[in-house]
Amino acid sequence: MLEGTLVDLVPFEDDFAIYLETWMNEEAWFRAHVWERREPHTEDDVKKYIENMEKNERGGLIGFQAKNGDPIGALIFDHEWTRVRKAEVRVVVGDSRYEGADEALDGLLMLVRYCFETRNLHRLDAVALPFHETWIEHLRRAGFVHEGTLRQHIRWDGDYVDLEMFGLLQSEWPGYVQKVAELSLQPSDIEPKPKPEKKEQKEAQPS
Amino acid sequence: MLCGVLVDLVPVSRQARELDHKWTNNESSFWASGGEWRFVTRAQIAARQARWAEERSRGDLSVGFEIRTKDGQPIGWMGINWLNPTHRLAMLGAKIGEPQYWGGGYGTDALLLIVEYAFDWLDVRKVWLATSTMNARVIRQMEKVGFTLEGRQRQATLAEGVWHDWLAYGMLREEWPGRETLVERLGLREKAVRRG
Numbered sequence: 113m114l115e116g117t118l119v120d121l122v123p124f125e126d127d128f129a130i131y132l133e134t135w136m137n138e139e140a141w142f143r144a145h146v147w148e149r150r151e152p153h154t155e156d157d158v159k160k161y162i163e164n165m166e167k168n169e170r171g172g173l174i175g176f177q178a179k180n181g182d183p184i185g186a187l188i189f190d191h192e193w194t195r196v197r198k199a200e201v202r203v204v205v206g207d208s209r210y211e212g213a214d215e216a217l218d219g220l221l222m223l224v225r226y227c228f229e230t231r232n233l234h235r236l237d238a239v240a241l242p243f244h245e246t247w248i249e250h251l252r253r254a255g256f257v258h259e260g261t262l263r264q265h266i267r268w269d270g271d272y273v274d275l276e277m278f279g280l281l282q283s284e285w286p287g288y289v290q291k292v293a294e295l296s297l298q299p300s301d302i303e304p305k306p307k308p309e310k311k312e313q314k315e316a317q318p319s
Numbered sequence: 320m321l322c323g324v325l326v327d328l329v330p331v332s333r334q335a336r337e338l339d340h341k342w343t344n345n346e347s348s349f350w351a352s353g354g355e356w357r358f359v360t361r362a363q364i365a366a367r368q369a370r371w372a373e374e375r376s377r378g379d380l381s382v383g384f385e386i387r388t389k390d391g392q393p394i395g396w397m398g399i400n401w402l403n404p405t406h407r408l409a410m411l412g413a414k415i416g417e418p419q420y421w422g423g424g425y426g427t428d429a430l431l432l433i434v435e436y437a438f439d440w441l442d443v444r445k446v447w448l449a450t451s452t453m454n455a456r457v458i459r460q461m462e463k464v465g466f467t468l469e470g471r472q473r474q475a476t477l478a479e480g481v482w483h484d485w486l487a488y489g490m491l492r493e494e495w496p497g498r499e500t501l502v503e504r505l506g507l508r509e510k511a512v513r514r515g
Binding site: 147148149195196198234235237257259260261262263264265266267272277279281 | 355403405406407408444445447467468469470471472473474475476477487489491
């Protein structure tokens with residue numbers, strides 16, 4: 113476990129894997145995966161996605177949870193490019209109550225911390241839909257620089273919308289500790305969700 | 320198959336596949352990749368070509384052409400590296416593997432053919448591509464053909480110890496004046512006549 117200020121980073125398993133069956137079919141997932149075709153994800157698709165990320169040598173899927181252990185969502189880095197030491201980052205705020213909350217921002221800061229301070233990457237890329245204001249605000253607060261607008265790039269709900277490009281260099285990152293001190297993060301005191309029903313129990317029930 | 324003024328885009332021939340070894344190991348790869356030098360054996364090239372063929376047979380949506388001069392010389396690749404039907408985007412990729420054909424309009428002629436193909440046959444809405452700030456020839460080409468610079472990823476590639484930016488260029492279908500107009504405007508026919 114890697115401990116942050118408002119959230120902790122943990123392996124993506126157990127309750128996270130159960131929640132992902134819901135999260136992967138919700139808005140937060142599709143907003144964070146703009147390239148993908150919006151289609152239903154079955155239980156098998158979700159399992160396969162987690163397995164693929166476990167095998168992914170150029171990326172990773174990390175769970176992030178509130179200090180009380182309540183799972184919030186997924187931190188993803190992918191397409192890590194060894195020669196240039198860059199990767200793409202995205203945050204899926206699976207529990208929508210945390211959308212825009214400082215816990216979600218701390219998730220992003222912890223992902224940046226991990227990429228720069230542990231993996232020694234040189235540069236991080238991120239993209240945002242122009243109307244996903246909470247994510248853009250978090251990217252800016254984390255220090256990401258707006259690097260361009262891919263015009264009419266994404267088909268979204270009947271329109272072709274722009275895609276905003278952001279980047280952050282390792283040399284621009286003051287370090288997690290200093291960054292958190294600048295931002296004075298505030299916990300949102302959201303009540304933890306009830307634990308999800310375990311799969312095995314569900315399957316054991318007579319039909 | 321797709322007939323231009325200086326070049327045609329044709330199915331990849333055995334001759335071009337054999338040249339792939341040279342094109343992968345020479346400076347054309349350095350420019351196309353934004354600063355990487357490769358040391359790739361013939362066996363690795365064969366394995367890569369087999370992998371691409373297999374991906375295409377499994378329904379991968381990339382499209383690859385050989386660029387062939389009017390006198391029958393294969394000089395490189397032009398294609399769509401990533402065709403996204405949901406967003407109707409075509410990401411283009413190209414390489415002129417024979418440096419003596421750089422700067423003579425060959426790459427531009429091939430680019431006009433692939434853009435026309437993407438808009439008129441594949442019905443995409445937008446073509447786009449990325450290059451690095453070290454590649455002045457491609458940047459000039461983008462400006463001449465009328466692509467818009469949409470984004471600049473700072474320090475996104477390293478060449479000989481120096482960081483360079485990646486530039487993203489795009490052209491929407493309604494911005495495409497048509498191939499014939501650009502052939503005329505860029506004087507490609509005059510270039511072809513001078514080449515004999």
